[in-house]
Amino acid sequence: MNAQRPQPDPQAISAELSALTVQSVAAGIRRRVLEHTLRNNGGYLSQACSAAEILATLFLRVMQLGPSTAPLIPRPFAGVPSQNNPAALTGAGYNGPRAPDLDRFIFSPVHYALVLYALLIELGRLGPDALERFNTDGSTVELIGAEHSPGHEVTAGSLGQALSQAGGIALARRLRGESGRVWVFMSDGEFQEGQTWEAFAALAHHHIGNLGVYIDANAQQCDGAMADVMTIEPLADRLRAFGAEVHEVDGHDAEALAKPALARENTVIRERHDTAGQQDPTPAAIDRPLVVIARTDTCRGIDLLRERAPKLHYLRFKSPNEQDAYEDLLEHWQDLAS
Numbered sequence: 149m150n151a152q153r154p155q156p157d158p159q160a161i162s163a164e165l166s167a168l169t170v171q172s173v174a175a176g177i178r179r180r181v182l183e184h185t186l187r188n189n190g191g192y193l194s195q196a197c198s199a200a201e202i203l204a205t206l207f208l209r210v211m212q213l214g215p216s217t218a219p220l221i222p223r224p225f226a227g228v229p230s231q232n233n234p235a236a237l238t239g240a241g242y243n244g245p246r247a248p249d250l251d252r253f254i255f256s257p258v259h260y261a262l263v264l265y266a267l268l269i270e271l272g273r274l275g276p277d278a279l280e281r282f283n284t285d286g287s288t289v290e291l292i293g294a295e296h297s298p299g300h301e302v303t304a305g306s307l308g309q310a311l312s313q314a315g316g317i318a319l320a321r322r323l324r325g326e327s328g329r330v331w332v333f334m335s336d337g338e339f340q341e342g343q344t345w346e347a348f349a350a351l352a353h354h355h356i357g358n359l360g361v362y363i364d365a366n367a368q369q370c371d372g373a374m375a376d377v378m379t380i381e382p383l384a385d386r387l388r389a390f391g392a393e394v395h396e397v398d399g400h401d402a403e404a405l406a407k408p409a410l411a412r413e414n415t416v417i418r419e420r421h422d423t424a425g426q427q428d429p430t431p432a433a434i435d436r437p438l439v440v441i442a443r444t445d446t447c448r449g450i451d452l453l454r455e456r457a458p459k460l461h462y463l464r465f466k467s468p469n470e471q472d473a474y475e476d477l478l479e480h481w482q483d484l485a486s
């Protein structure tokens with residue numbers, strides 16, 4: 149029973165959390181996803197390699213989030229939301245409370261769910277034991293995340309849907325005069341989807357400036373390299389043509405990842421200041437979405453994966469020898485990190 153577990157010391161936890169850096173959290177994500185992949189003979193490991201710094205930067209440097217309001221061990225699935233099901237929950241509480249001045253996080257490529265859970269654990273927002281419920285019947289800790297899964301706010305298992313939902317949320321926030329922004333994490337495969345481009349057209353039409361998108365441009369998809377299946381390039385030019393402010397950065401460089409968002413925040417603060425006393429000093433002063441294309445490496449931090457490139461979408465060990473090589477890597481993880 150939970151009541152019998154030794155209770156963690158809140159002071160020790162808060163000291164530990166304040167020492168976190170993007171690099172330490174990213175390394176923790178990769179190690180945790182590797183460990184889980186070994187335990188389950190399968191996992192979305194290359195997504196941890198590509199996205200670790202992006203997600204860590206969003207949570208540590210970019211988004212304004214309050215402390216988690218959700219339990220360390222997630223509640224079981226309580227049914228889909230409906231008028232008749234007041235018990236239904238989303239996993240957004242792990243990203244903090246909903247408040248007018250706080251940001252909202254929308255997680256789109258939900259096959260990356262394990263990477264998000266690992267991040268939440270590294271940040272102390274989710275208990276490590278939560279992964280024991282991963283992909284089991286009745287659990288919200290889904291293999292393919294859904295709106296009830298920790299850190300998730302919307303259901304987006306069919307790729308390319310979450311941006312449209314996030315755009316609606318951002319528009320509603322602007323209409324209410326809320327200063328909090330909406331941040332969306334997307335994969336590059338989603339830019340092969342028509343709905344993504346419809347969403348950008350709508351963002352441009354409604355002059356949505358309180359929304360930012362970070363793309364894990366890892367150049368891979370299920371069947372191999374994006375360029376071989378169906379290219380999305382030139383992505384930056386295409387997004388600019390759809391009215392977005394676009395930055396292309398090294399997706400493993402925390403400073404480069406945070407810079408466009410921090411620069412925009414300074415502009416918003418300046419504009420709020422300039423318009424003080426006038427009627428509508430909201431983030432609508434900036435009238436276009438921010439997009440950060442994070443160019444990433446699917447094998448970052450785990451070179452062993454390169455032996456499988458470009459088929460890296462889901463790692464399942466092909467032989468005991470291969471599994472042993474990854475076990476060995478995990479065993480020596482600390483030595484590699486130091």
Ligand SMILES: Cc1ncc(C[n+]2csc(CCOP(=O)(O)OP(=O)(O)O)c2C)c(N)n1
Nearest residue numbers: 259305306307335336337338368369370461
């Ligand atoms: C609309 C839709 N089509 C196909 C799928 C199946 N699917 C799941 S993950 C994935 C890979 C897409 O590539 P990307 O999103 O770039 O992810 P990565 O390969 O980097 O993990 C696909 C095709 C899906 N979930 N939704």
